Amino acid sequence: MTKKLMRGLVPALVLSLAVGLFAGCGSSNDNSQSAAPAQSEAAGSTTASSDNSGNSGNAGTSTAASGKDSLIIATANETPSVTTNLHNAVAGDYLNNMTHNGLFYTSDDLSPQPALCESYEIVSDTEWVFHLKQGVKFHNGTEMTAKDVKASLELCKESPQVQQYGNSTGTIEVVDDYTIKITTDGPQSGLLSDLCHHGNAILPADLIESGHDFNKEPIGTGPYKLVAWNKGESLEFEANEDYWDGAPAIKKVVWKVIPEGSSRTMALEAGEVDLIIEVETTDLARLQDNPDITAFSEAGTSHNWMMINNEKAPFDNIDFRRAIASCIDKNAVIQVALNGTGSVSDSMTPDCFPGVVADGAPSYDVEKAKEYFAASGLNPADCGFAVICSDDTKLRVGQVIQSCIKDALGIDITLESMDLATYLDVTATGDYQAAIGGYTSSSLLAYVQGVYHSISINGSNKTRTNDPNIDALIDKVQTTLDPEENVKVVNELSKALNELCPQVPLYLRNNVRAYRNGLQGFNVNAGGSTYYERMSWGSN
Amino acid sequence: MIKFIIKRLVALIPVLLGVSLLVFFILDLAPGDPAKTALGEQARPEEIEAFREEMGLNNPFFVRYADYMLGLVQGDLGTSYKTLDPVGQEVWARLPNTAVLALTSTVVAILLALPLGIIAAIKQNTLFDGISMFVSLVGISMPVFWMGLLLILMFSVKLGWFPVAGADQGIKSLVLPSFALGFMHMASIARTTRSSMLETIRQDYIRTVRAKGLPEKEIILRHALRNALIPTTTVIGLQIGSMLGGSVLTESVFSWPGIGRYMIQSIQGRDIPSVMGCIIIFALSFAIINLIVDLIYGFIDPRIKAQYK
Numbered sequence: 001m002t003k004k005l006m007r008g009l010v011p012a013l014v015l016s017l018a019v020g021l022f023a024g025c026g027s028s029n030d031n032s033q034s035a036a037p038a039q040s041e042a043a044g045s046t047t048a049s050s051d052n053s054g055n056s057g058n059a060g061t062s063t064a065a066s067g068k069d070s071l072i073i074a075t076a077n078e079t080p081s082v083t084t085n086l087h088n089a090v091a092g093d094y095l096n097n098m099t100h101n102g103l104f105y106t107s108d109d110l111s112p113q114p115a116l117c118e119s120y121e122i123v124s125d126t127e128w129v130f131h132l133k134q135g136v137k138f139h140n141g142t143e144m145t146a147k148d149v150k151a152s153l154e155l156c157k158e159s160p161q162v163q164q165y166g167n168s169t170g171t172i173e174v175v176d177d178y179t180i181k182i183t184t185d186g187p188q189s190g191l192l193s194d195l196c197h198h199g200n201a202i203l204p205a206d207l208i209e210s211g212h213d214f215n216k217e218p219i220g221t222g223p224y225k226l227v228a229w230n231k232g233e234s235l236e237f238e239a240n241e242d243y244w245d246g247a248p249a250i251k252k253v254v255w256k257v258i259p260e261g262s263s264r265t266m267a268l269e270a271g272e273v274d275l276i277i278e279v280e281t282t283d284l285a286r287l288q289d290n291p292d293i294t295a296f297s298e299a300g301t302s303h304n305w306m307m308i309n310n311e312k313a314p315f316d317n318i319d320f321r322r323a324i325a326s327c328i329d330k331n332a333v334i335q336v337a338l339n340g341t342g343s344v345s346d347s348m349t350p351d352c353f354p355g356v357v358a359d360g361a362p363s364y365d366v367e368k369a370k371e372y373f374a375a376s377g378l379n380p381a382d383c384g385f386a387v388i389c390s391d392d393t394k395l396r397v398g399q400v401i402q403s404c405i406k407d408a409l410g411i412d413i414t415l416e417s418m419d420l421a422t423y424l425d426v427t428a429t430g431d432y433q434a435a436i437g438g439y440t441s442s443s444l445l446a447y448v449q450g451v452y453h454s455i456s457i458n459g460s461n462k463t464r465t466n467d468p469n470i471d472a473l474i475d476k477v478q479t480t481l482d483p484e485e486n487v488k489v490v491n492e493l494s495k496a497l498n499e500l501c502p503q504v505p506l507y508l509r510n511n512v513r514a515y516r517n518g519l520q521g522f523n524v525n526a527g528g529s530t531y532y533e534r535m536s537w538g539s540n
Numbered sequence: 541m542i543k544f545i546i547k548r549l550v551a552l553i554p555v556l557l558g559v560s561l562l563v564f565f566i567l568d569l570a571p572g573d574p575a576k577t578a579l580g581e582q583a584r585p586e587e588i589e590a591f592r593e594e595m596g597l598n599n600p601f602f603v604r605y606a607d608y609m610l611g612l613v614q615g616d617l618g619t620s621y622k623t624l625d626p627v628g629q630e631v632w633a634r635l636p637n638t639a640v641l642a643l644t645s646t647v648v649a650i651l652l653a654l655p656l657g658i659i660a661a662i663k664q665n666t667l668f669d670g671i672s673m674f675v676s677l678v679g680i681s682m683p684v685f686w687m688g689l690l691l692i693l694m695f696s697v698k699l700g701w702f703p704v705a706g707a708d709q710g711i712k713s714l715v716l717p718s719f720a721l722g723f724m725h726m727a728s729i730a731r732t733t734r735s736s737m738l739e740t741i742r743q744d745y746i747r748t749v750r751a752k753g754l755p756e757k758e759i760i761l762r763h764a765l766r767n768a769l770i771p772t773t774t775v776i777g778l779q780i781g782s783m784l785g786g787s788v789l790t791e792s793v794f795s796w797p798g799i800g801r802y803m804i805q806s807i808q809g810r811d812i813p814s815v816m817g818c819i820i821i822f823a824l825s826f827a828i829i830n831l832i833v834d835l836i837y838g839f840i841d842p843r844i845k846a847q848y849k
Contacts, residue, residue: 047746161580
């Protein structure tokens with residue numbers, strides 16, 4: 001009996017292994033064949049258009065044509081927290097947008113639009129009066145009033161993880177149940193953008209006072225309620241049928257944590273998930289070829305650069321900085337590192353914001369790079385430096401940069417791999433020469449304050465830019481409330497930064513998503529936000 | 541026997557003390573400020589300082605270690621810097637998943653390895669031997685994430701039999717990760733079984749029972765296998781231990797919500813209490829598994845049992 005069993009078992013094992021290998025090879029071939037079109041695509045091209053109209057209203061409560069009313073989303077990262085004031089993680093921001101509202105939200109064109117705020121008045125440069133929507137209910141059934149808004153905005157100011165979004169709110173006063181007045185500490189053009197951030201989401205004041213554990217039971221006014229958080233695995237949400245803007249059409253949303261990129265792609269192909277948040281760029285062409293799947297790739301605000309420590313030689317020499325910025329083939333960087341899913345950036349600030357220009361910024365021109373280098377008076381043998389790369393994508397970016405600089409200027413650079421925590425530490429304290437990095441923000445003011453203002457040195461100003469003129473212009477952007485005037489100041493700041501060239505801009509990374517056909521109302525704004533309550537299922 | 545178990549359990553104390561001190565020391569040396577990593581780049585210096593004070597990060601090394609150990613003996617694994625939740629809660633939420641995966645993978649590994657090893661030994665230098673050893677060579681050579689992806693492609697994407705990711709479909713969710721992990725560990729068990737069996741079946745007592753005319757099946761299963769199992773059991777015990785902590789890749793490929801993945805995330809985020817909690821649990825599990833393996837020796841070979849005092 002055993003002999004018979006063994007006789008059967010061994011060939012069966014070998015056969016199944018061989019079949020498995022062939023299955024894998026087949027798919028691998030498919031992948032490599034379909035990778036070619038992706039590489040020939042123009043960087044930053046849109047591969048799918050959204051049918052989202054951009055309004056804030058929901059898809060409605062009507063039954064979807066397909067009868068499906070659930071959505072399973074695959075994401076790479078699990079949020080450390082769902083408590084709005086205790087994290088500044090992108091993964092958590094996506095979830096907070098489902099369960100909470102702020103007074104404002106970031107629209108598709110990145111402008112702040114009223115959410116829980118009905119209307120507002122700018123009484124003076126420092127006084128803002130906000131009239132709240134009436135009849136808005138929290139998930140626990142209580143009505144939102146001005147005292148909840150005051151308590152929530154003050155909570156943001158006290159929370160280290162999000163306090164930077166509470167700096168602009170100044171003093172908050174309750175005028176009546178549905179009116180609050182904010183007196184800012186000087187004019188604050190970024191106030192409305194800050195009010196869009198999840199750190200300023202509105203929570204019930206009585207629960208804040210009682211020390212409620214919002215991580216276990218997040219109570220907000222959002223279109224979905226969190227019903228289960230299976231740590232390390234998934235988060236489950238159900239529709240808030242009493243949502244003030246109409247109940248969402250999709251009644252159940254599950255976020256599955258799938259850290260491995262290939263597994264996310266295969267889960268979508270197998271129909272196990274409906275939407276992928278972080279699409280592996282190497283899988284994009286394969287997904288585009290799949291008739292059941294729509295791939296979405298549009299320019300985002302994620303600005304990526306080689307940051308350079310301006311306090312250290314040779315980066316304290318402006319001609320050297322401009323020489324380096326001129327000799328890097330950024331299209332090659334995008335192809336090698338992102339498989340084409342990005343767009344070249346020469347400007348020191350993300351090009352998608354009004355007023356930002358590339359005037360005065362070095363662009364790819366090897367001859368010009370040689371001229372700048374000659375003007376710097378430096379010797380190539382003395383200019384070698386190390387570039388920190390804290391993940392595989394950054395390492396690929398570094399390899400292209402290494403080759404470009406060697407070919408154009410004859411300078412040897414070394415690539416240094418480092419884990420994220422160490423990278424964050426050494427770059428914040430200025431104990432480095434160069435590193436591949438990036439910054440994502442839905443607000444230009446937050447971006448320039450974080451990346452270039454001297455107050456952010458030892459924090460997120462990693463180039464350690466310390467220029468009084470730049471600081472003054474950033475402060476002017478902050479205090480100029482008139483939108484047209486503000487754009488003019490941004491324009492002036494953008495040109496000044498481009499001239500100074502404190503770092504080497506590389507690319508704006510696309511927001512890449514993929515979802516099953518039939519999902520309607522899907523959109524991602526440049527800042528990466530998606531509003532799931534606007535979606536519904538239709539026929540394929 | 542009970543005295544032996546108690547002695548071994550008491551011996552765990554210095555082991556755990558040593559492991560905890562070593563890991564605490566290494567994590568302390570690692571670059572990167574846990575407070576800055578936890579609060580983010582934009583946190584103000586006074587907030588970073590307040591966090592350091594609250595978490596005791598300003599205290600000297602031995603004070604922090606003593607505080608940690610004091611909490612540990614009371615069952616408190618500390619508070620995660622990242623989630624601000626108790627580490628014990630985070631670890632216990634994931635440990636059963638890892639334990640289930642490790643156990644089912646071990647079962648898969650044993651079910652595959654023992655027949656392969658035995659056949660390879662009794663059919664030494666035949667085609668069966670070659671195939672058996674080839675399969676085990678493939679198992680030991682093929683990276684588990686590659687094996688995992690192949691299994692997903694075939695059984696999830698092409699055939700649709702099993703889910704690609706997660707642990708939410710019960711046994712169906714468990715099949716592919718268990719097979720991927722078990723197949724890898726099968727290789728060393730099969731090779732150990734083969735060499736151990738080869739040595740055993742050449743012993744004089746096997747020749748004697750064969751001369752007495754006992755059927756081959758009985759010779760192998762009743763007389764040879766039992767003696768050959770001692771080294772195999774050692775290897776299996778070590779494999780279970782390594783599966784508890786070393787299944788990170790399998791957990792990532794199959795999105796299995798286990799403790800290995802949690803530990804890697806904690807290391808990346810310099811979440812020292814979480815890393816410590818995971819390692820203490822691994823060390824404890826490993827030591828207990830070794831104790832169980834030692835006890836199993838006694839059941840396999842009564843001569844060893846006689847030494848348990």
